[in-house]
Amino acid sequence: MACLATAEVCDNNAALLASGDLRVLQPIFQVYGQCRTFSGPVVTLRVFEDNVMVREMLQTKGEGRVLVIDGGGSMRCALVGGNLGQLAQNMGWAGVVVNGCIRDVDEINGCDIGVRALASHPQKSNKRGIGEKHIPVHVGGTLIRDGEWLYADSDGILVSKTELCI
Numbered sequence: 001m002a003c004l005a006t007a008e009v010c011d012n013n014a015a016l017l018a019s020g021d022l023r024v025l026q027p028i029f030q031v032y033g034q035c036r037t038f039s040g041p042v043v044t045l046r047v048f049e050d051n052v053m054v055r056e057m058l059q060t061k062g063e064g065r066v067l068v069i070d071g072g073g074s075m076r077c078a079l080v081g082g083n084l085g086q087l088a089q090n091m092g093w094a095g096v097v098v099n100g101c102i103r104d105v106d107e108i109n110g111c112d113i114g115v116r117a118l119a120s121h122p123q124k125s126n127k128r129g130i131g132e133k134h135i136p137v138h139v140g141g142t143l144i145r146d147g148e149w150l151y152a153d154s155d156g157i158l159v160s161k162t163e164l165c166i
């Protein structure tokens with residue numbers, strides 16, 4: 001996929017924005033990771049202060065997909081740290097978007113993936129293994145479904161029902 005400018009996509013796709021097939025996430029995310037621009041098909045996960053399923057998912061082949069984790073916006077612990085960032089990179093994930101916190105920011109910033117999260121938090125999460133995958137999640141003010149396409153760059157994050165042709 002060539003570099004995609006989210007601003008240009010918005011300018012050129014008013015009809016898709018109006019229909020809701022293309023949505024802009026609220027500008028609430030911090031930018032981490034080596035890739036400021038990334039995109040791919042979405043895999044969804046919903047957990048709360050528990051990252052066992054995050055690790056399980058990142059242990060599978062990423063194949064250029066983007067893991068969207070709805071962590072309920074918790075500001076009480078991190079769902080992704082340096083080890084999981086490295087794992088995501090090694091398994092071929094394009095990026096990870098977290099509705100929650102990450103930690104080991106300096107390590108994550110060295111990983112060859114794109115990461116968006118609300119903030120950083122030094123504390124690790126619980127390890128109970130509770131959560132749901134491949135379900136619709138509500139992140140950044142929009143509903144995101146497994147299999148939709150996510151596009152992130154320095155200007156923001158878009159989610160599209162289908163792959164955008166550029």
Ligand SMILES: O=C([O-])CC(=O)C(=O)O
Nearest residue numbers: 080081082083084124125
């Ligand atoms: O294992 C965790 O809870 C998250 C973490 O610190 C890492 O990925 O390095």
